[in-house]
Amino acid sequence: MEKGTEEVAGVNVLQLTEIIGSAQRDLVGGKAAGLAGLIRLGERVPDGFCVTTEAYGGGEVPRAQVLAAYERLGGGPVAVRSSATAEDLPYASFAGQQDTYLGVTGGQALIEAVEACWASLHTERARAYRQAHGIPHDRVRMAVVVQRMVDAETAGVLFTADPLTGRRGVCVVDAAPGLGTTVVDGAAAVDHYVLDGTEGEGAEGGCLTPARLKELRTTGERIRDLLEAEEPGPVQEQDIEWAYDRDGRLWLLQARPITTLFPAPPPSGKPGARLYVEFGHVQGMLRPATPMGMSTLKSMLAGMLAAFGLTVEIVDIGGRLYGDLTDALRDPSTRQRLVGLMAVDFGPRAQKAVEHLLDDPRFAPMKAPRKRSAAALRTGPKAAVGILGALARPERARARVFGEIERLREEPVTDPATTAELLDLVERDAESSTLADAIVWPVVSGLAVSAALPPLLKGVADEDEIRTVLGGMPYNVTIEMDLALWGVARRAEPYRAMLLSTPPPDLAAAQLAGELPDFGMDAFLRAYGVRSAAEIDVGVARWAEDPAPVFAALANCLRVADPEQAPDRRFERAAERAEAMAAELTGRARREQALRGRLAGFFLRRSRELSGLREAGKFAGLYALRDRRRRLLLIGAQLHARGLLTTADDVMFLDLPELRTVAETGADLRATVAARRTEYERELRRRTVPVALLSDGTDVETLLPAPPSDSRTLTGMGAASGRVPGRARVVLDPSGATLEPGDILVAPTTDPGWTPLFLTAGGLVTETGAVMAHGPTVAREYGIPAVICVPAATERIRDGQLITVDGATGTVTLDS
Template sequence: MQLGVAVYVLALSEVTADMGDLVGGKAAGLGALIRHDERVPDGFCVTTEAYRRGVVPAAEIIAAYQRLGGGPVAVRSSATAEDLPDASFAGQQDTVLGVTGTAELIAAVEKCWESLHSDRATVYRDAHGIDQHGVAMGVVVQRMVTPAVAGVLCTANPLTGRRDEMVVDAAPGLGTAVVDGASAVDHYVLDGVAGDQTGCLTSAHLDLLRAAGERLAGHFGCPQDVEWAIDPDDVLWLLQSRPITSLFPLPPATGKPLPRVFVEFGHVQGMLRPVTPMGMATLRAQITAMLAALGVRVEIVDIGGRLYGDLTDLARSRSSRRRLVKLMAVDFGPRAQAVMQHVLADPRFAPTGAGRGAARQAASLRTAGRAVVGIVRALARPDAARIRMFAAIEQLRARSVAPDDLRTAVERLRHVEARGDTDHSDAIMWPIVAGMLAAALPAALLKGVAGPDEMHAVLGGMPHNVTIEMDLALWRLAQGVGAHRHLLLDTPPGELASRHLRGELPDIGMAGFLDAYGHRGVAEVDLGVPRWAEDPTPVFAALANYLRVTDPEQGPDQRFHRAAATAETALRELTARARRRRPVRAMIAGFLLRRARALAGLREAGKFAGLYPLRETRRQLLLIGAELTDAGLLDQHDDIMFLTLDEVRVAVHQGVDQRELVASRRAVHRRELRRRSVPVALLSDGTDVETVLPRTSGGDGTLAGVGASAGRVTGPARVVHDPATAHVEPGDVLVAATTDPGWTPLFLTAAALVTETGAIMAHGPTVAREYGIPAVICVPDATRTITTGQLVTVDGGAGVVTVH
């Protein structure tokens, strides 16, 4: 090609992998296949320059067609936003097969151009955050292969995620049935084990495809989705190869014996969104230290920006595996329990003879001794334990404030690196553990006497919960807005937030609320995420939702008081009934439940306290980021959250430009933010363990989950992915993938809660019980199965959601 000369038609043999802007994704991929000496039907590409000009270059197309020798050709769309690492565009734009003659060829090119802005392609780009204005269309024209059989090869199993399996779908003839899903096809799983083959492919065909898949995955460095055809002479032709975009990232190599099992830890904190690189480093250190304080050693790894714990050693330990499933009940929930039961039954995770070393046994005994003392002390005198806890939290808040004399990036970085990541004070930790145990143990003691819904009722309206207190403080603020009601209801939350930060809003008490709670936010455990004090948009959105509550009896303060009164009544009735049947157990259970009501609400306080040092660390890092931006080493101050401390150090001390690194990480982060499903557990070969469990069905219209808060409510569903701008009407059923404390202001107007993940003692269900609203958790794919506006019934006692 001559520089500066417009190119409208280009032979595929001239296309290189870096020509995506000129020829589109499909043509660039075919050019790469040709350059790797793979067998690809001969052809040419009508470039994006021709598309941008807007007139079909008929003479150049006809000349290229004649050079192919005429005859039937396949005409395929090749958009610039196509066959990308995170967006395949499979089937979103047009392909025309068996095109013969110049007039039909020109019409087919025009048809492909028109499909760039079809409804389905436009919606797909919107869903993947792709700019609609920057896209352009190239068109691939190739000599038609007349196949005996054709289909699709995936070099990793797209259903289970296994990287050591390939999957083939095939059909006789052109294979359009495979791509279009129009009829039944033959399905093969290639796992390296030879077996009798039936259907349209022979063993020799499958060997050809397996060898091609291995080559292509090696060529491109990631699993591939390959369209292929085998002609009557048993020659394999490759028609397309693109990345499989749906696979969850592979766990990192650990250098330890395989296989390994990794369980997702983020949903324990109510978040499935990816964590920023800076937040990941902090969270890994915090969780590792917290588990170590409890005598548990687990390596935390980053998979797809999510926190996963390597539980392999615990699963293979004779002493740990016996109680592993039960221990996961409190925070990880039933879905994680189910996958762990499956793992423990897998012979590859059979217990080994290795036991704990003497040093680890001694450390565990010391931890156990401290735990017993701390838990017994809290159970014996809960009021005193609570006073000590909040005194420790106040000390932590005061200690977290940075000195006033920090002036430069070097000084600020030194301060950030010197201070500890968290405080695992016994005064904070053991009252929380005592409360959780007191809430969890009575269910076993009262089995056969009390059902789950009764236990949930007893644990409703729990006092001393800092998150509930925060929500009620915002409710009181809403009750006092007076003449500003319409301003807050009619103005978008983002605009209200901007005006508040500029000091342009009337005084409604928001400044005082943010003074107390501005260090909180959605996904607040991620250091890289703005706090409410920085961006109060979610607070104003929640405030508007509160103002829509017109029935005083439905106010959250009244709902909370009713839940507390119901709980106290249920506790008295339950213990009286239990004394008649099991007096000793009833006495123990009654004591524990009373202690649960005194202590279990403290569960939120530990996290609340840990946010104080996080807030100050974030503030110092953003100031360092501003200095690096002024120096031209970052594009904006919050880019620093996409670096690690080591990378910040080389920028500060050595002046290393980190803008390119940040841009690439932001792109990955944006891609992962769009992911709606995160595996509960992964094996080291990429297997999503939940996909290999037996399937259960609740019947037509019924979604099975786990009851987490008693009650039965019917109402319109409100599917929420981002609480920052969520509009929740009184009576709506809130449906979300997961929730953390930053979501809980929405609970004050919701009639019920449905989530895809969680545990009974996790943040969302705990708050739901305390407001007395039904909750069903662990409903797979709830946010995709249910749509906003559908009428649903949530039965928190039975653990089912019915879609009407």
């Protein structure tokens, strides 16, 4: 029978061979647990012991026990290394955040090194790293690993996948003569090898021979595969520290997951390389979807694409929606158009990534039989009638759109009583999630006329002038929502002190309990309670369930003191500039050619009359998601009452077939739910998401030439005209965010759930997006300068830093 952690409670020192592995992480920390795992796999690891977290909790080094263990090692030089409980985690390595001491000799020096490792847990850099990864300081404890030093001839680091590009199937080795400290501290140049399994790998004159490189590659792959077999789940590529001694023996000094890798695409079963482009950021969502949300989104998106005669395989990678666009990239008739589509619908980052692959021989043009689906044949005539009808009579088209939204809002719905009936209804709705033609074609018409403006006005207007025309756009449901919240703020002035001094979660609880005075919040939530950040995920709570983000935005509105900075005035000014610019551009086109002038005038008018509808389609779809979410939670409550789920919202971490299995057979999937919650929370911490991935895990953007370096100027893409200085407010989650009037919102991305923050923002900077995506569209309509697709903006811009956003040049200047 294996020893459990409870059998060694109170133990201050353990030999590495006594540690059971990950089961004792809380006692020995991540590094010691990893070393014990290597020993258990039969790998060669220097002998040593661990001063446990029990000793750390005592506050004093257990001198006698440590010195006795040191004597058992034979004395001499040892390596003393931190092994905190929050270290070598799957999502945070803590590499270099706590201290290591090499060549420690003698009992007193050893005791002092252990104390120094303990102290390193509380350095400013370690605390900042924990805070960035959401790890509470008071829950971390420190163990210390002591190992016999290896008399290293050569040492370094081995990665079983490329940590820079994400490419699987290769191993990357950095090596240097001696102890290898220059490899991990970056103090000097090292020998760098990328091993893909070809014969004779290794540069002449390097410190590693081809034979040693082959041994390292084989060792890394063996360890990765053994650990995968031991702990089933996604493959955990490994970061392994190693050393060759002067007798040519390979020693392993550490193994931990490569924490920076984005998950690789699942096997497609198709030959050749595949290209996957991320779809979620078009909707302003980079956070992962819950499993139920992903299941719902895949069926909805597949149905929507099928209505247009398109077939795109939708793949879940790291909880994000990716589309397999390989066939379109290889098709000679569509590959160039695909680049243009990326620019309009997916943004410049995706465009550059796809454009780069045009010259990649793996994606060379390939003839394939072209088939037009029956759906495409049916859709063509409907599309023509719908689009031409909207262009001919825009006011009628708008009336149909908003009439349909009102019908969805007011439509009476009933919920069956039994779990089986609820499941049947949810599954049936999931299969028939399509928007009515009354909404689809007016929305498509608005998108089409906006897309037609740049080619129509080529040589007459520049991009910034066209963006000005698209500002202050009427008939936008998201703008109407934001201005409705501004109206609530005006009516809430008598309660200003209370609303500014009470935390949003407390206000939300009071609102739901009916304890707040009536200043319009009830009506606002009746109209817009179906919304939230990441609202396309059915697993996310709506504002009607948790209005805390709305109260946070309301507080921001109450801080606006300058009448000219009021959101309604800013929207009016943007509309006035747009109308004046539309008239100016029409005149310019007419002076060049009368027919061109008439066409320009028509399309500019229609853009003002129809483009604002682009938000209506998504908004209308939220009512079906609201009903689906409510029914899923009812099912969850019933299964929880039967003891089959721990909480009602556990349903969001299953898919529909699994949910039916639980309901009908009583299967216990609580362990599956717990594992998925852990993975979901891990992915929530991820700061960057690749816009384009290859099937081997390569992030395509890492293959592009590096842009010119400028420490003060960040370059993206202008999405809303204007130039404004302000103080950066870096926001990763809109709930509870505070923006003083004029602050520049810096975010990974934005969707309609973020837009209440625009009511006080002076400008917008995002890391991803497209010109016609939700955030930039709303920014234009408020007249807020916006720059999108600024790589790593939330990391390169400090919160509170003074910056200047220039929507015309697509740049962000760091003022200090």
